[in-house]
Amino acid sequence: MKLVILDRDGVINQDSANYIKNENEWIPIPGSLESIAQLTQNNFKVIIVTNQSGIGRGLYSMEILNQIHRKMHRLLADMGGRIDSIFICPHTDEDECECRKPKPGMLLEIEKVYGISLQKVYGVGDSLRDLQAFDAIKMQPILVKTGNGQQVLKQKNYPKKTKVFKNLKDATQHIIKSS
Template sequence: MKIVILDRDGVINEDSPDYIKSLAEWRPVPGSLEAIARLCQSGFRVFVATNQSGLGQGLFDYDAFSSIHDRLQQQLAELGGRIDGIAFAPDHPDAPTAMRKPAPGMLLDLARRLNVSADLIPFVGDSWRDIEAARAARAQPILVRTGNGRRTETRHQAELRGVAVYDDLAAYAGALIAAQQALPQIS
């Protein structure tokens, strides 16, 4: 099974220091939805693992959160793609659980549910906590420069040794699909 897990804010959609609180504030990163559709069309199952502390802080409600994901799925369907599942941590930052990144809980839970080893799963993020969560889960950390990615790359340059870095999700998807196509086909 070919699986990719993505962070949401900063990878799929534009991020904001004030949180993405409503459908009106949600805007896809250019090329991200097409990248997800290409992954799906190449046989990958795509999942999301996202911290959503705005829920725990009361900045937005579950209806607003769901409407954003409904729009995401609708736009992906129009492109021939989809998100197979969304894991989220609504924890307030002052009271984090094992699910809130940088803890590996969401990634480990997805791997368990999918009955795969986490070390076979790439996790694409834009922040240092995404890299930490991937490493803690023994998943494959991937950094994109969208969202907080450029700042993360600058601030954690030494710690990012061994982490693949791409300009955006589209660049990563293209590289991943090309690598899969280069593998010998077993008949």
């Protein structure tokens, strides 16, 4: 099974320090939806793992998050793409859960649900938390410079085996060529 794991905010859509609280605030990064469609058309399963602490903070509800995701699914379907699954962590750092990245709980759940190992599977993120979660279970981390990616690059404390690309489009080209 060909599989790619993506973070959402900052990789697929524009991120916001104030959180994405409704579907109107969910704005795709140029080329990201086309990239997911390209992965789909090259027989990859695409799974999103996303921290959504805005739920735990009471900034938006699960229903609002579902509306945002319906918009994403609809726009992707129009391009011939799809997201196969979305795994979310609704908790805040204070909750100390096992699913919130940088902990690998959502990734371990994917292994359990799909009955596969994610070792060497590409994981695309824009934050140190994403890369640390991917690295924790020996995935191949990819950092995109969109979202928080530029700040992560400056800190230079990300996993050594991380590949760096300008955006999801460039990362997708690499993933498809490497498969």
